[in-house]
Amino acid sequence: MLSTQTSDSRVEANSTLHATSTEAGWQRQGKLWSNLKELCDVLRIPSAAIHTDEELLFQHVQFKTGQRIHTIGQPFDTLYIVHSGFLKTVLIDEFGNEQVLSFPMKGDLFGVDGIHTKRYASEAVALSNCDLILLPFKKLTALGRAHVEFEHAMYSVMSRELVREQAMVSMLGALSAEARVARFLVNLSERYAEMGYSSKLFNLRMTRHEIGSYLGLTLETVSRTLSAFNEIGLISVDQRSIGIKDLDSLKTLRRLPPSSSRAKQVASRKAKQLAQQERPEGEWGQVAGV
Amino acid sequence: MLSTQTSDSRVEANSTLHATSTEAGWQRQGKLWSNLKELCDVLRIPSAAIHTDEELLFQHVQFKTGQRIHTIGQPFDTLYIVHSGFLKTVLIDEFGNEQVLSFPMKGDLFGVDGIHTKRYASEAVALSNCDLILLPFKKLTALGRAHVEFEHAMYSVMSRELVREQAMVSMLGALSAEARVARFLVNLSERYAEMGYSSKLFNLRMTRHEIGSYLGLTLETVSRTLSAFNEIGLISVDQRSIGIKDLDSLKTLRRLPPSSSRAKQVASRKAKQLAQQERPEGEWGQVAGV
DNA sequence: CGACTAATTGAACCCCCTCAACCAAAGTGG
DNA sequence: CCACTTTGGTTGAGGGGGTTCAATTAGTCG
Known part of the structure; x- marks a missing residue:
């Protein structure tokens, strides 16, 4: 797995120029x-x-x-x-x-x-x-x-x-906390992919506090939401390490529609095996996944 | 589903003759x-x-x-x-x-x-x-x-x-509903001033719904907040007409994280509105109620 | 190893949303 | 002219999503 350690300047495959600094080029003097x-x-x-x-x-x-x-x-x-x-x-x-x-x-x-x-x-x-x-x-x-x-x-x-x-x-202005965190993860995943890193497994470079500030949430809400996503199998979380398990569900995750749909906490708690949805489009998508 | 008046730009029979006095010059063909x-x-x-x-x-x-x-x-x-x-x-x-x-x-x-x-x-x-x-x-x-x-x-x-x-x-990401509305009004006031209009008395050109959408709030919250500002003397409101009464208070109104800032505002309110204790305790912070 | 920061999790509160009723103004059509 | 409809605004009641406060654990660095 691509450990998203200090950035590796060799990822740019398009550039034909000779790699000036070998790796971890920042600390020597990097590319000048x-x-x-x-x-x-x-x-x-x-x-x-x-x-x-x-x-x-x-x-x-x-x-x-x-x-x-x-x-x-x-x-x-x-x-x-x-x-x-x-x-x-x-x-x-x-x-x-x-x-x-x-x-x-x-x-x-x-x-x-x-x-x-x-x-x-x-x-x-x-x-x-x-x-x-x-x-x-x-x-x-x-x-x-x-x-x-x-x-x-x-x-x-x-x-x-x-x-x-x-x-x-x-x-x-419009999305729920869960939708914001989901979009944040999808966005990060796509940007990592563009940069040549793995879009499925990466490390967060920022704290929960910084994520929360970015998304207009508290760090506790971010942490809880990540934990909830982890429990229902959308992602795997361990501190800064994030594994994307169910990208589609993350992408389609929106504000929880009105009230009729099942409460999210119920889903996170005990709905691990009730992965059926009779609607054409379950807003929570495929929960089971793995 | 209802599509909103596709490119059909024909609007209500707004005769080109009847002039809205506010913005002259648009009609006919205005400046070319x-x-x-x-x-x-x-x-x-x-x-x-x-x-x-x-x-x-x-x-x-x-x-x-x-x-x-x-x-x-x-x-x-x-x-x-x-x-x-x-x-x-x-x-x-x-x-x-x-x-x-x-x-x-x-x-x-x-x-x-x-x-x-x-x-x-x-x-x-x-x-x-x-x-x-x-x-x-x-x-x-x-x-x-x-x-x-x-x-x-x-x-x-x-x-x-x-x-x-x-x-x-x-x-x-960071401000309360009241702070957002207050900032919105201050901002509007300043822009009107720049345009040569009165900064103290103006008409809103947008609905409560549009304001709410802009501020990430519901139209009811916008309406309630404006009413609250009216009650404590910060502004005067009558439908689309807004009068700025206390610009400084509007400018300094922020999120009220601790209860201290709330107490300040309550005091301000009591000082200005001692006359009326009759009406049921409003939504403005559940001062004594509950 | 301690001291510190970061992260997780729980419990209680409350701000704001949702739903709803009502009102006012402006069309609309008879 | 007046019922009727539509749109926009106000206000109330209640509930819920997210915050706040707080305790615990994990990770990091001196």
């Missing part, structure tokens, strides 16, 4: 520079039309677990692209409470919120050792003028971020 | 074209460095109350800037439930979510008669290459949208 094509590849931007003879290079920078990449109010001048590793971005309210906004990982762009006010509106913290590509905003705008495709791509990436935020708003 | 400077002004973008001799013109288009500007999945090619009027953007889930994402009004940009997938990810509906400026995406990118300031401004506007969404996520 990327060219434009590599940058586009990481961002999942079609780099076909990019002039590969471009001289432009983009600096990398490494952060260790717990380090802060930028803080709220700090003057903005560069965007960050995750080359490897895991992070969180948080808002901090007037009482010092953290509100997790996102969990950037490979291919994700962050820092965009700083463009408007020229100061970062959020704080980014490394949840693991990270290798980030620096994308100075000035260089970005210059690139946009030089390469039409790149300009379009940057708009596209920012649009993608906006759509993602919209999905978050929709989720927070 | 804006130049770049006007566009920047509406977007609150510094237009100093813009060449005023620019030939480029931007077309306007008018929509009447209830009409749909774009739908989910519709091919994307243009952004919209609100010149006058009020709208809502919504997501529609698999069961047909609307999730309100934003209430665009003068100076706001929408349609950005369509850039990424080349199809609109949300639906925009006019809540009043509207005058919109069309901003074809191709024209935008061309402008960005021609005018450095404009390119920066567009990034800035998109960044602003992202920050706004982040604030929504934070609110939905």
